[in-house]
Amino acid sequence: MKVYSPRRDFVIVEDYFSDTQAAEWLALIEALGSDALRGFHHPFVRPNRFHKAPKYPVKKFMCLGLYWNPEDYRYLDRLPYNQERPFPIPEEMKNLAQEILSQFFPWHDFVPQSVLVNFYTKDSSMGLHVDKDEEDKVSPVIGLNFGSTCRFFYEDEKGVMLDIRIPGNSIYIFGGSARLMRHGLGSIYTNTLSPGSEEFLQNKERVNLTIRQVFSKARA
Ligand SMILES: O=C(O)CCC(=O)C(=O)O
Ligand SMILES: [Fe+2]
Secondary structure (H helix, E strand, O other): OEEEEEEOOEEEEEOOOOHHHHHHHHHHHHHHHOOOOOOOEOOOOOOOOOOOOOOOOOOEEEEEEOEEEOOOOEEEOOOOOOOOOOOOOOHHHHHHHHHHHHHHOOOOOOOOOEEEEEEEOOOOOEEEEOOOOOOOOOOOEEEEEEEOOEEEEEEOOOOOEEEEEEOOOEEEEEOHHHOOOOEEEEEEOOOOOOOOOOOOOOOOOEEEEEEEOOOOOOOO
């Protein structure tokens, strides 16, 4: 494992997952993602003044727990396109989040309420943005990364945009003074699949999960 902080309150842990662990997480994501009603889909996004037929920036997407609606940026209990309830966040993923925080980030009462799963391919990227659709804007965001390495842009303490490479089998956490930093995704590098993902992902594919607390007070 290699632990480092590109800026204050932004922690990256490379080689966090072994190849067997990565394969187990990817098998779980594939199983959930292949469900026709609640699994991966390409979300609708609203036309805007620049794009008559905009596309969501990743190939496919799903949520566990609360659904983040890419159309209006709100969190929902049910999928807006078929009124199903999303899959709940698996217990082992909730436990993983607690374990990650206890090891690498000083935060105690984190309640995972939504997991956004983004599936990137060679044409995917994600523009600079701030994760600010959560009512709770202080609980950290935990990212799990599998597959290809990507270029990750982030804002430092002075507001300067910098970039780093985020490989598969790594995690990142941003909270505290980094919780509202701007960030975005650039290119995905070729021939960088991390060990354990070969069975599930092709060259230039990447899966990212972000585990979030959405509401300020845990909901029953
Ligand atoms: O893919 C990533 O690492 C980040 C995704 C992201 O920024 C988001 O879903 O808000
Ligand atoms: Fe984000």
